[in-house]
Amino acid sequence: MSGARSxxxxxxxxxxxxxxxxxxxxxxxxxxxxxxxxxxxxMGALVWVLLGSRTVGAPPHSLLQDALVAAVxxxxxxxxxxxxxxxxxxxxxxGREGRDxxxxxxxxxxxxRVLDGLDPCPAGPIDDEARSALLALSESVTGARxxxxxxxxxxxxxxxxxxxxxxxxxxxxRGRTARRSFAWRGRSTAATLDVLDDxxxxxxxxxxxxxxxxxxxxxxxxxxxxxxAAARTIxxxxxxxxxxxxxxxxxxxxGGSGLARGALDETLxxxxxxxxxxxxxxxxxxxxxxxxxxxxxxxVARLRLSRLGPLVVSHLDDRAPLDVRAAALxxxxxxxxxxxxxxxxxxxxxxxxVDVVRAQASRAARLLPPSEGLAALNDLLADPSWxxxxxxxxxLAAAGPIGRAALRDATRTHPDRFAxxxxxxxxxxxxxxxxxxxxxxxxx
Amino acid sequence: MNxxxxxxxxxxxxxxxxxxxxxxxxxxxxxVGLRTIVVAAREPEPxxxxxxxxxxxxxxxxxxxxxxxxxxxxxxxxxxLLALHYRRFEVIVAVDGATDATLxxxxxxFAMVESPTIYRRSVGTRPVHRVFRCRDHxxxxxxxxxxxxxxxxxxxALNLARHPLVCVVDADSLLNPQALARASRLFAEDDTMxxxxxxxxxxxxxxxxxxxVVGMVAPRRWVERIQVLEYARSFFVTRAxxxxxxxxxxxxGAFGLFxxxxxxxxxxxxxxLVADDMEMVVxxxxxxxxxxxxxxxxxxxxxxxxxEVPSRVRDLRAQRCMWERGILEVLWRHRGMAGxxxxxxxxxxxxxxxxxxxxxxxxxxxxxxxxxxxxxxxxLLDLRFALLFFALAVLFGTLFSELGMTxxxxxxxxxxxxxxxxxxxxxxxxxxxxxxxLLVFSRLVALFQVRSxxxxxxxxxxxxxxxxxxxxxxxxxxxxx
Numbered sequence: 001m002s003g004a005r006s007x008x009x010x011x012x013x014x015x016x017x018x019x020x021x022x023x024x025x026x027x028x029x030x031x032x033x034x035x036x037x038x039x040x041x042x043m044g045a046l047v048w049v050l051l052g053s054r055t056v057g058a059p060p061h062s063l064l065q066d067a068l069v070a071a072v073x074x075x076x077x078x079x080x081x082x083x084x085x086x087x088x089x090x091x092x093x094x095g096r097e098g099r100d101x102x103x104x105x106x107x108x109x110x111x112x113r114v115l116d117g118l119d120p121c122p123a124g125p126i127d128d129e130a131r132s133a134l135l136a137l138s139e140s141v142t143g144a145r146x147x148x149x150x151x152x153x154x155x156x157x158x159x160x161x162x163x164x165x166x167x168x169x170x171x172x173x174r175g176r177t178a179r180r181s182f183a184w185r186g187r188s189t190a191a192t193l194d195v196l197d198d199x200x201x202x203x204x205x206x207x208x209x210x211x212x213x214x215x216x217x218x219x220x221x222x223x224x225x226x227x228x229a230a231a232r233t234i235x236x237x238x239x240x241x242x243x244x245x246x247x248x249x250x251x252x253x254x255g256g257s258g259l260a261r262g263a264l265d266e267t268l269x270x271x272x273x274x275x276x277x278x279x280x281x282x283x284x285x286x287x288x289x290x291x292x293x294x295x296x297x298x299x300v301a302r303l304r305l306s307r308l309g310p311l312v313v314s315h316l317d318d319r320a321p322l323d324v325r326a327a328a329l330x331x332x333x334x335x336x337x338x339x340x341x342x343x344x345x346x347x348x349x350x351x352x353x354v355d356v357v358r359a360q361a362s363r364a365a366r367l368l369p370p371s372e373g374l375a376a377l378n379d380l381l382a383d384p385s386w387x388x389x390x391x392x393x394x395x396l397a398a399a400g401p402i403g404r405a406a407l408r409d410a411t412r413t414h415p416d417r418f419a420x421x422x423x424x425x426x427x428x429x430x431x432x433x434x435x436x437x438x439x440x441x442x443x444x
Numbered sequence: 445m446n447x448x449x450x451x452x453x454x455x456x457x458x459x460x461x462x463x464x465x466x467x468x469x470x471x472x473x474x475x476v477g478l479r480t481i482v483v484a485a486r487e488p489e490p491x492x493x494x495x496x497x498x499x500x501x502x503x504x505x506x507x508x509x510x511x512x513x514x515x516x517x518x519x520x521x522x523x524x525l526l527a528l529h530y531r532r533f534e535v536i537v538a539v540d541g542a543t544d545a546t547l548x549x550x551x552x553x554f555a556m557v558e559s560p561t562i563y564r565r566s567v568g569t570r571p572v573h574r575v576f577r578c579r580d581h582x583x584x585x586x587x588x589x590x591x592x593x594x595x596x597x598x599x600x601a602l603n604l605a606r607h608p609l610v611c612v613v614d615a616d617s618l619l620n621p622q623a624l625a626r627a628s629r630l631f632a633e634d635d636t637m638x639x640x641x642x643x644x645x646x647x648x649x650x651x652x653x654x655x656x657v658v659g660m661v662a663p664r665r666w667v668e669r670i671q672v673l674e675y676a677r678s679f680f681v682t683r684a685x686x687x688x689x690x691x692x693x694x695x696x697g698a699f700g701l702f703x704x705x706x707x708x709x710x711x712x713x714x715x716x717l718v719a720d721d722m723e724m725v726v727x728x729x730x731x732x733x734x735x736x737x738x739x740x741x742x743x744x745x746x747x748x749x750x751x752e753v754p755s756r757v758r759d760l761r762a763q764r765c766m767w768e769r770g771i772l773e774v775l776w777r778h779r780g781m782a783g784x785x786x787x788x789x790x791x792x793x794x795x796x797x798x799x800x801x802x803x804x805x806x807x808x809x810x811x812x813x814x815x816x817x818x819x820x821x822x823x824l825l826d827l828r829f830a831l832l833f834f835a836l837a838v839l840f841g842t843l844f845s846e847l848g849m850t851x852x853x854x855x856x857x858x859x860x861x862x863x864x865x866x867x868x869x870x871x872x873x874x875x876x877x878x879x880x881x882l883l884v885f886s887r888l889v890a891l892f893q894v895r896s897x898x899x900x901x902x903x904x905x906x907x908x909x910x911x912x913x914x915x916x917x918x919x920x921x922x923x924x925x
Contacts, residue, residue, distance in 0.1 A: 028850055032478055035843065036471045043464035050457055068832045075839040082843060083869065086850050091862060189479075224633050262503070262632025291635075386564040425562040432559065432577050 025190065027089060031082055038078055042071040100129050107133035114152060115145040124157030131158050135201035150203075159204050165195040166210050189219060196225035203236040208246055215253040223257055227267050235272035247271060247278040251285075254292065264295035269302075276305055283311040290321040297327035301334035309339040316345035322354060329360035338367045350376050355385035362392040366399045373399075374406050381423060382416035389418060393426035404430075452819050459812050460833070466801055467840055470681070474847045477684030481745055481851050502628050504532035505701070506605035510597035511537055511615040515545040519553040521615055526581055530624040534583040537615075538601040541570075541591025550586050554578045561585075561604065567712030569600040594697070595713035595720040602712055605704055612721075614698040616752060618647055621656055623748040627701040630742045638706040639728055639741045641687075641695030642748025643679035646672050650750055657750050662864040662871075667760055669871035670879060671753045676848035680745055684851070687743030691794040693729070695741070697721030699749035706732070706739075717777075719770025726778050729790045745851075757879065764883050765890035772803055772894050803891070810888040813881060838876045845872040 049067040107130040113119040115137065122130075134156070138149035153159055169192045196214070199207050211233065214226035230250055237243040254267065268275050282288045282296040297315060300308050312335070315328040329349055332342060346368065349361035362380050365373045377399075380392035396403040396410075410423040507525055511518055518537070525535045539547045550556065556576035570592035578584040589600050598612055609628060613619060620626075620642075627640045649663035649672065663669055686692045700721065707713075710727045713720045725741060732739040754760040775782075775798055782799060784791040819825035849868060 025854060028854065029478060032475045032847065035847070036468075036475050039467055039471045039840070043467050047461055047464045050460055065826075065829055065832065068829065068836065072832055072836045072839065075836060075843065079839050079843045079846070082846055086846065087862070087865060090850075090853060090865065220633070260633050260635040262635070266632060421562045425560075428559055429577075432557075432579055432582055 027085065031085065035078055035082065038074055042067075042074045046071050103127075103129040104133045108137060111137050111149075111152070115141060115148045117144075117148065121148070121152045121155045124155060125161070126156045126158070131156070131161065131198075134158065135198060139201055153202055153204070158202060159206065162195060162198050162202055162204065163207050163210070165191075166199065166207055169195055170210060170214070189221065192219075192222055193225050196222070196229050200225070200229035200232050203233040205233060205237055205242075205246070208233055208249070212249055212253045215250070215257050223259060224263055227254065227257065227259060227263065228270060231267045231270035231274075234274045235270060237274070243274045244277040247274040248281055251278055251281050255287070255289065259291075261291045261295060264292055265298065268295055268299040275299055275303055276308070279303075279305060280308060280311065283308065283315070290324050294321075294323045294327040297324065297331040300331040304334060306335050309335045309337075309342075313339050313342045313345070316342060316349065318345075318348065318352075322356065325349070326356050326360045329357065329364055332367070333360070333364035335367070343368065347376075350380070355383070355388050358383060358385070358388045359391040362388060362395045365392075365395055366403070370402065374403070377403075378406060378410060378414070378419075381410055381414060381419035389422045390426070393422045396423075397426050397430050448822055449824055452815060452822075452824055455811070455815055456829075459808060462804075462808050463833075463837065466805065469797075469801065470840075470844050473685035474681050474844070474851070475685075476688050477681050477686075477745075478851070480684040480688050480743065481680060481854055502531055502625070503609050503631055504534075504607040505530065505609045505611050505624055505628060506601075506607040506704070507533060507535045507611045507613060507624075508598050508601035508605065509535065509537045509613055509615055510540055510594045510601065511542065511546055512540045512591070512594070512597070513542050513544045513546060514615040515542075515549050518546050518615055519549050521617075522550065522554070522584070524619065525613070526584060527621070528619065528624055529621050530628075532607070533611075533624060534585065534605070534607065535581075536601040536604050537584075537586045538597035539586060539588050540593070540597035540600075541589060547586070547588050551576055554581060554584060554586075556584075556586055563604045565603050566708045567599040567602055569596050569603065572600055575604070593715050595715040595717065598720075599712040599715070602704070602707065608704055609701055610704045610707060611699070611701045612697060613749070614751065617698045618650075618652065618657065618750040619699065620746070620748050620750075623699060624701075626744060626746050627699075627748065630744060631701070631703070634740055634742070636738045636740045637742055638703045638732065638739045639695055639725065640701045641683070641692065641725075641741075641743045642699050642701075643683070643743075643745050644675060644696045644698050644748070645679075645750050646675055646753040647750040648672070648753055648755060660864075661861075662867040663755075665755050666871060666874055667757050667879065668753060668755050669868055670875045671760070673845040673848065673868060673872055673875065675753075676852045677844055678848075680851035681844070681848045683743055684745050686794070687741075689789065689793075690740065691789050692741050692743050693725055693790070693794050693798065694719075694722040695725050695743075696749070698751050700724075702728075709735075714777075717770065717773050718766050719774050722770065723774045723777065726774055726781070726790075726795075729794075730778060730781060730787065733787050733790070757882070760879075761883060761886045765886050765893070768803070768806065768887040768890040769894045771798065772891060775799055775803065776894075806884060806887045806891065809884045813884070834876075838873060841876065842869070842872040845875075 046064075046067045049064055110119070110122075111130075111134050114121050126134075134149065134152055135158070138146065138153070141149055192214075196211075199211065208230060211226050211230040214222055215230060217223050217226065227250075230253075234243060234246045234250060237246060250267075250271075254264070259267075268278065271278055279296040279299050282292055283300075288296070293315060297312060299305070300312060309332075312328050312331045315324050316332070317325075320328070329346075332338070332346065338346070346361060346364055349357050350365060352358050352361065358380065362377060365376050365380075367373070368376065374396070377392045377396050380388055381396075383389050383392065393407060393410075396407040399406075404427070407423045407427055411420050411427065414420050414423065507528075509522070509525070514521070522535060522537060537550060539550070556578045558574050559577040561575040561577075570590040572587050572589040574588045576586040576588070578586075585604055587600060587604065589597065592600075602610060609631060611624065611627070623642060627642055630640045631637045645657075645660075646663070646668065647657075648665075648668040649661050650657045651659040651661065663672065683692060683694070697720070702724075706728060707724070710724070710731045714723050714727070717723050728739070728741060754763050775795065778795065781787045781791045782795045787795070816825065816830055819830075846869070849865070
């Protein structure tokens with residue numbers, strides 16, 4: 001596991017409950033609605049009496065005072081009801097949550113023994129605490145323990161419970177009417193997000209059809225949770241053919257989902273080993289949206305999918321959207337060598353009128369023949385854009401001993417003052433960040 | 445006397461109507477903001493947070509820390525930032541002409557070396573003398589600059605920022621270790637997001653272990669308890685509601701995450717203003733509406749940051765006067781947005797609301813107290829009416845505080861014990877027995893000091909060393925827990 005873990009995950013399962021749905025949410029919602037209704041009524045009555053008395057001309061101050069007394073009484077009653085209910089709720093809820101937390105902690109220890117093969121898997125059905133502990137534990141295990149965890153999800157009926165809940169929230173959402181109250185909408189959203197979270201942990205292939213439908217849901221939070229759950233589920237499918245087919249299904253749903261670029265990036269990361277065929281399908285589909293193309297091209301770079309290099313070339317076209325071109329250039333820069341037909345688009349990008357394109361192209365310039373690439377980067381050191389100058393200097397610094405030698409030369413001989421300064425700056429930065437790698441005299 | 449009576453009756457009607465509208469607005473805020481709370485209680489959950497922390501797609505963040513005379517806590521604060529759970533970030537401390545040992549302590553503690561740095565001056569600032577870098581923490585930079593105020597220091601740090609997101613934190617704040625992960629998720633989920641605020645909580649009464657808040661108990665002083673309630677109302681009800689309707693107009697300077705290009709587009713933070721944090725958000729609304737670009741300013745009610753609040757009444761007064769001046773400075777600066785359809789909901793609802801029910805509330809409430817006295821002196825006071833109205837205000841204020849505390853409880857892992865809840869409930873009533881009135885009149889006076897005290901910050905008095913009996917109890921011994 002990465003060293004940068006959330007301390008929430010390091011804590012016992014009981015402590016992780018702090019970020020989950022809290023008991024009493026529904027009642028709190030109901031109380032809020034009651035407060036709004038009652039206060040609107042008493043304040044409205046008060047204002048009506050006040051303004052009405054002005055209109056009539058008679059000063060029925062006693063009537064105004066009666067209205068005020070009614071308002072005070074109503075508010076005091078609300079406060080008493082709210083305080084008592086909430087106090088009982090918090091005490092009972094805290095107590096219940098404490099018991100649930102301890103139960104979940106106990107189940108975590110029991111599941112550890114099951115996953116280690118020391119104890120048999122308990123027969124289903126199991127309660128929510130046991131289910132939550134099992135799903136949480138399955139996130140952090142691999143190999144044989146993961147296989148046992150997956151088997152335990154089936155044997156305990158957790159899969160049936162979760163898919164049943166998913167069907168229930170989908171059914172409730174389909175049955176929504178225009179007159180549903182705000183509180184009910186909130187509850188449905190909350191319930192949907194809860195079950196999607198559990199499915200993201202459980203990774204049940206049979207839930208995929210329903211998850212994919214929710215990727216097109218009208219609520220953005222639901223779409224985000226659903227696509228995350230779907231991507232995680234697909235990544236866990238063992239059969240290559242099935243995994244590829246499911247990732248194509250996801251691609252079809254994502255196309256019209258309107259998900260943000262960050263969410264698409266997240267999806268591609270979460271797809272894991274299912275990402276390469278997904279990316280291939282996106283890059284070969286002429287109808288792919290620009291955000292999806294850009295995310296997929298960045299995935300080529302991030303996942304080092306060098307065999308998809310030839311597919312990157314077609315997105316270097318000058319007519320491609322700016323984000324897509326920039327991502328394609330980033331992808332190109334990550335490849336070990338220039339794919340056929342990419343050298344001319346790269347040369348054009350190095351001279352592009354848009355600075356973002358030039359900056360990205362500079363990172364790929366190292367792939368050109370050495371003399372040409374070095375010369376191009378040396379020229380870009382004097383680019384009018386600070387970002388391009390910085391990118392060119394960093395590209396030279398990352399281009400091995402030859403590049404760093406060229407950068408050192410630039411600090412002394414480049415005709416442009418800003419180029420000399422940028423070259424010196426990048427060399428100094430590298431001297432601090434990678435002392436063993438630095439060349440020349442660091443300014444420190 | 446008839447004229448006076450008419451005036452008093454007229455004002456009585458005005459105050460009643462005003463109060464009724466304000467009450468309804470607050471009540472609706474609780475309901476509207478609730479959805480924000482409900483969703484936030486699930487998003488991000490540990491699974492998504494781990495995905496953010498462990499994987500590669502989260503946007504890198506530049507943390508900007510303006511520092512002026514923070515020698516006591518700056519090293520610890522920077523150390524806690526460097527330990528944040530986030531994959532790629534840098535910390536840029538802008539020492540704003542400090543006259544104490546702030547810079548020296550940083551250089552010594554982190555073995556920093558002076559490193560002449562070429563950077564792009566996206567925003568004009570006072571001169572920067574030196575830039576220091578750290579070999580052990582390549583993502584830490586410290587710059588030493590000519591004093592120019594908080595906003596100028598943040599802008600100087602902004603110029604050195606390399607990442608697409610910038611996070612502004614105060615040097616005396618304690619950040620939630622997961623704050624960056626939680627806040628940056630909102631940018632990943634919405635391409636139009638340009639700024640995200642988080643909730644700020646009083647550090648007073650918080651139990652801190654290893655640089656993280658692990659529990660809360662009611663502070664011992666009443667003035668601190670009152671502020672605990674205020675912060676709960678403000679962040680978990682009011683701001684949650686405004687965020688829900690796309691009209692959030694303030695992101696606390698103690699923690700805010702912004703898209704760097706959006707901030708640069710607005711020319712950075714405006715120096716010389718007390719409420720430069722609020723002004724940045726209003727400026728973002730203004731600029732992006734003028735550009736006609738889709739944008740969103742978000743808010744996550746998850747506790748992001750803890751900060752020490754005034755523990756003495758005189759310090760609280762000074763702080764609230766500063767805030768009052770700050771709000772009016774910003775409103776006046778952007779007065780052209782008020783009632784202007786070009787600025788959509790912000791111009792038609794948000795800015796007028798601030799004029800009428802933030803600044804205006806101070807005036808109305810203060811005049812209300814004055815006229816009670818005048819009425820009594822003129823023999824025109826209906827004591828029963830006045831007491832009933834006061835009782836109504838106190839009851840509703842307490843109800844609103846209760847809602848805020850409960851909304852907060854939906855988001856924290858360790859809810860307060862029964863004794864703490866009782867103490868805070870009593871504090872909600874006690875707020876109206878002097879402190880509130882004192883603050884109202886102080887804020888009223890502050891409104892007339894906007895010009896004479898322009899840009900003048902208040903800094904808290906140095907805290908007294910706590911006596912042993914005033915130390916917060918560890919969680920295990922918390923009363924009623």
